[in-house]
Amino acid sequence: MDLETFAPGSGRLEPRAALRSDAPALDLGGLWRFRLSPVADAPDDFARPGFDDSAWDELRVPAHWPLHGHGAPAYTNVSYPFPVDPPHVPDENPTGDYRRAFDLPDGWRGGRLRFDGVDSFARVWLNGHELGFSTGSRLPVEFDAGPWLRPGRNVLAVRVHQWSAASYLEDQDMWWLPGIFRDVTLTRSAADVFVHAAHDGRLSFEAAEGLLSIPELGVRDLAPGVEITVEAEPWTAETPRLYEAVLTTPHETARLRVGFRTVSVEDGVLLANGRPLLLKGVNRHEFHPDHGRAVPYETMREDVLLMKRHNVNAVRTSHYPPHPAFLDLCDELGLWVVDECDLETHGFGQVGWRGNPTDDPRWADALLDRMRRMVERDKNHPSVIMWSLGNEAGVGRNLAVMAGWTRERDPSRPLHYEGDWSCAHTDVYSRMYATHAEVEAIGRGEEDPLDDPALDARRRAMPFLQCEYAHAMGNGPGGLAEYQELFERFPRLAGGFVWEWIDHGLTDPRHEYAYGGDYGESVHDGNFVIDGLVFPDRTPSPGLLDLKKVFEPVRFEFGEGVVRVVNRHDFRDLAHLAFEAVVEDDGLEGARFPLAVPPSGGEVQLPALPPPPDGAGERWLTVRATLTGDQPWAAAGHELAWSQTRLPSPALPAAAGAGVRPQTSGGRLRLGGGEFDPRTGRLLRLFGLDVEGPRLDLYRAPTDNDRYGGLDRKWRQLGLHRLTHRVAGIETGDGITVRTRVAPAATDLGMRVTWTWTATSGSLNLSVDVEPEGEWPAPIPRLGLHLLLPGELGHVTWFGRGPGEAYPDTGMAARVGRWHAAIDDLQTPYVRPQENGHRADVRWAEFGGTGPGGFRVHGDPMFGLTARRWSTAELTAARHRPDLVPGDHVHLHLDLAHQGIGTATCGPGALPRYDLRPARATLRLRFTPA
């Protein structure tokens, strides 16, 4: 049957541009009748207009049926969820039958039925007549409805199969979600146009009929094929200047927005409008936790706004053309777009690429069809600067077919494809997850040569981009700043796109958000689908906040009494920004003043500052760049960039008070505000609060990067999650000295730890000296202390970096200041629980509750702070957030160091400089009552 045909469709009209036309149109979205069958060959008598569908369910269009009670979603990354047996598909083939009656307005004649997206194989009948079938889930298709439309009532019937031969072309890493998931329209528009508008004002267009006008530019009734030059402001993502254009044909008036811009490659550098272009990008899948890829317009808009507000300037539409409205938003609000074809055959990689459609001529039409439908639909968007042939589809002759047609149809845009490193069919050299070292080598033009000298020479002349890097799965990604530094250093490097924008967690009552395996799939890839910069509800993750910092379009450099402001926009100056400086002493504001920065940037003198208050502690200067006025993507006052520097301030006097010696009473050792167990030397009470600890802690609940990168396996082999503690001796004198040896079972590796407690009348001091014994084979997750506090200590105020989490190679967004949070709000809600919430470089932290009790811990000089209502073991065991149940205590971690985060789920682990290698170390703390 033609489910297993290589042909992409039948009965379809030629693809054309997405346009806004005044021709009449009927939106056929809304409630349809729906029936799901487990197999493909249920009777198709339902297509008859008189068929009685009253017993069927109702299903909204657009939507995916598994998200509305019919069947279930399923997630795989690379694997096909069916045998690799092209072009055949399983007999078990969920098939959705759709019916909808609609009334034609009086006098209506002719028209096209347009489907903007049906996943995956659709056969369409109008009034019982079969119009044809189509594949290509994320691509539009039109059928001529004219001959079969009748006055008054009409009946449209669609049969949608989840699996067909075309499923082999749609192996993207995402949920398998069948259904009519984009709009369905009956339209009388038939116009098509291809506008060419260059940044130097050259303007022309192609169309079978019609005249083009751009009233704002004085262009009236331009004929197709005639080139004129106008005075237009160029379009860039920073300055998305659009002009309303009107195409008038004898039958309709169609509108589109034109942006004048040029993309080119010169001397191996990617240029926009003749200037180097640095892509600060993200990969965006279409996703909504309730609606899957049937993304509401407001959500698309929210994506673009969030990207803009986080200094993102580019998006790769991984791995298929998005809803057409998304590209309108990119034109309007300003994002550079790599538009990617709906093609991925990654699962063939698991069978040695045998039978890969990319290299099989029988599939050539289907692949070309996909490319044509994308290019024709999206060709007028100034935001689209590159066409991508697809993702992870291996290599083969059909790439040449796709590229050949595209070059002829649209020579104005470079071609992208990552799957063929020879770059035989592309204009840019693109890779994913290359290490920093390799990116640097490519930046220098020192990459490993290709075997074919001609291809090698061609590739060496290409700009380089990372279409995917920094895998934002769970806690992380680490290494962002180091990538950006390389992208900015070498002109050949055009930047890249972080993988990926959003966690694809589906709303689920049991799990809060579901991932692979939660629907009982027999083949699945777990939480690999949870790897975004925003959580499923689009709350920015710490990774996105870091990315915003790394992508800042303004840089500050501090000197003696001056700050140098550097404009890092590609196309605009700083005139739209206001600058100010804030001085804080121990985190409390002491002064605030505007900075007069010239539009081109430069050195600015700082005014004389008021002297710091007595005994105030550290003094910090923060400078900020904010929007002076509202922009379409953010309100006035929105902060784009900031930086900090520490200013000189008088040293704090050493903690005062006479020395205190330990005493024994009531079976306890007492020192300062502390009460200790005389046998174990362990602290039991602190300033009247029941506490327990501190103990040495070397383990953390593994991050996704720790797990997938293999570090956690080593840590568990070592036994770092099951340390034992032996007291080797306790001495009292001026203070209390406790010697312990901390080690896991079954090894002679261990840590000698000396705990030295001293006190003055006002404080209890602790010095922890750690000395590793033996040859430690790997970096360790953390080096710190664990302490149990009473649960009522629910709040913490700290002076250090915040407000969010930070690890050695993350946390660029965390600035020095005085912060306050409830313990419950210190947790970062990663969909799959893991280490999170560490606050870095803390000088002091004060814990309190609703009652009077509390204490402050001071670092000498600093410590890392984590506090949560569950243990590391509970955090490790949790699979979903509801598995985490608050206990009676607060688990306080005071760390000297953490292992870096890296991005080993895909890509390199932490850079060596962020490895935590066991070595002698000392952590000094001082406790005072609050």
Ligand code: GAL
């Ligand atoms: C890439 C792929 C993406 C995604 C990522 C891992 O290889 O292109 O679609 O699977 O790996 O999250």
